[in-house]
Amino acid sequence: KAGVTQTPRYLIKTRGQQVTLSCSPISGHRSVSWYQQTPGQGLQFLFEYFSETQRNKGNFPGRFSGRQFSNSRSEMNVSTLELGDSALYLCASSWSGGSGYGYTFGSGTRLTVV
């Protein structure tokens, strides 16, 4: 079966712009989580969506937002980009978001803010 698909793979944006990243989960998976990976902070949880509802949120400013559609695809948006937002953004899907089902990650979107 197809894995988790993230688009685009690479993005270069200018400070102050906004960006939207997309994640298509594995068919049948209803939970999508987003993570930010940087050399300094490692992997940090952004938020999780299940059945179009945000169920959990990490400690990120309100500039980071997301949504989930009825087909479980998810988008995350970052507004007013800062240089520190440069990172690899990973999404993970699971059947329910429950820890026993495992989380499958996509290949990520590499965002560079200049």
Added chain:
Amino acid sequence: GEDVEQSLFLSVREGDSSVINCTYTDSSSTYLYWYKQEPGAGLQLLTYIFSNMDMKQDQRLTVLLNKKDKHLSLRIADTQTGDSAIYFCAEAGSGNTGKLIFGQGTTLQVKP
């Protein structure tokens, strides 16, 4: 609070066993995971263990869990150059939160 700690670097010779260690603080953790990340790639799930288990074996991989000490280890038998990567330990709390807490990652270098 929730925290996961790993050593940052491990170097072994091809054919040797590798042991990567991890400690965590959340006593309510239900599942603990090991992920592998190769350069430029996402995270690949290697294996996971339920918190009421002591050990899990999957081909060349052996996971040991000491719940009392909150210590987790991943042993890779007969390590190959293709095993060179960053290995992340992660814990998930109880309930459907969709959230994993990751360690900093251990870079495994396998020398031929």
